[in-house]
Amino acid sequence: MAANQILPKQVNESIVEFLTxxxxxxxxxxxxxxxLKLSSERDTAHGNPNDGAGGPKDYSEGDEAMEAVYYKLEMIGFRVGERLIEKISKDRMRFTDNLDVVKFICKEVWMFLFKKQIDNLKTNHRGVYVLQDNNFRWFTRMANDQSSAESVKRVTPYLWFPCGILRGILSNLGIASVVVAxxxxxxxxxxxxKIAKTA
Known part of the structure; x- marks a missing residue:
């Protein structure tokens, strides 16, 4: 091997899944x-020291703490998406419209991230696009009980990071959007x- 030959960087897919x-x-x-720390400090300041009864609070969907988790995960994903699209689309011609961008995400971006394309893309042609992945790679190891409400609740935080990635990609391409999963x-x-309407 020549001394000046640069080998491509490779990362094991399992490592990326474990990191996520x-x-x-x-x-x-x-x-x-x-x-919990803030709650304990508040109780102590008001003369109600926590005596340990009841144990730690169970944070559930809709709770302020979980909303903060979702926000932070989405923002991390957003920054990843902004940088990712620069790498993936650097040799590509400009996109002509929003549908071309979404098709690019369904094919190229999904292939880059998950080694497969999106299974189904639907649109109402008014700025709403629905991407269906029937075997989302990050969920394959979590799918013990596929339909239980508990399993679905457990994986909800894992949806916010890829939502952020999608929103970051779209933002870097000049498209304001809201992404939910x-x-x-x-x-x-x-x-x-949901693509934001431009004035």
Whole structure:
């Protein structure tokens, strides 16, 4: 091998999945710990020291702490998406419209991230795009009980990071959007992209 030959960087796919899982878990732990600390300080300041009865609060969907987790994960994903699209689209011609961008995400970006294309793309041709992934790669190891409400609730935080990636990609391409995701049966999930109307 020539001394000046540069080998391509390669990262094991499992490592990326484990990193994503640990990032979500660390974010949940950090935000919950911060909320518990703030609650304890508040109780102490008001003369109601926590006597330990009841144990730590169970944070659930709609809770302020979990909303903070979702926001932080989405923002991390947003920054990743902004940088990712620069790498993926650097040799590509300019996109002509929003549908071309979404098709590029469904084919090229999904292939880059998950080694497959989106299974189904639907649009109402008025700025709403629905991307269906029937075997979302990050959920394949979590899909023990595919339809239980508990399993779906457990994976909800993991949807915010890819939502942020999609929004970051679109933002870097000059498209303001709102991206939400949901799942009702693992490992399938649906991403909905709403393109903001331009004045």
């Amino acid at each position: 899982t640990e990032m979500v878990e660390a974010m949940v732990r950090t935000v919950k710990d911060d909320a 949901e799942t009702s049966s693992l490992p399938a999930c649906t991403f909905q992209i």
